Amino acid sequence: MPGEISPTGRQSGPGSPPDLRASHADRDRVVDVLRIAAGDGLLTADELDERLETALSARTLKELAPLTADLPPALATGAAGAEAKDVVRIEQVHSGPVVRAGRWVVPRRLELAVTFCTVTLDFTEAVLPHDTLRIDVAMTGKTLTLVTRPGIVVDTDGLQLTHCRIKHRRSRTSSDTPVTRVELTGQKTHGRVVIGPTRPTLARRLLGRRTGSPHPGA
Helix, strand or coil: CCCEECCCCCEECCCCCCCCECCHHHHHHHHHHHHHHHHCCCCCHHHHHHHHHHHHHCCEHHHHHHHHCCCCHHHHHHHHHCCCCCEEEEEEECCCCEEECCCCECCCEEEEEEECCCEEEECCCCECCCCEEEEEEEEECCEEEEECCCCEEEEEEEEEEECCEEEECCCCCCCCCCCEEEEEEEEEECCEEEECCCCCCHHHHHHHHHHCCCCCCC
């Protein structure tokens, strides 16, 4: 349709060049859409990995378009200009991994009602509009991972653990670094909780490969 906005944020129409070159920003916007789709259960882990690799190596907008063609158009709008919400609830049972990574907008409160699904909340590039994030946990099985960066302090005092191990590696924060407090409350039964800096995600490893920088273990 004339004037339609693609997931890359560009306007398309009958007169648009079919092989217009894609920029880094175009590729990154598609990556954000794919990450959100995977976190919402619309893509499996294998589909996400495959599409991420294709997106980050794409040379034209024509190569990027099929990667999001079968996803809800609202995802593109959300990735391009999402506003912080007060409450976001995630409910999943025996399904694919829940992932929030990249430049996602963190709400004031996050509710996790998850059974036997891994959950990864990567704050490395996240937008943190509030000074406090409360995560209400009702999670059974698998691993809850919080990837932190300097300036993020995680409080686990309100989290009850049942047959569950916790590994908490604290990031070093200088006195002039703005601090965001993450409060974990609720119940985590079986599995693990892992908090702290970690190795780059697949998307960042692929980005490093694209720019020629080595990733850990290379």
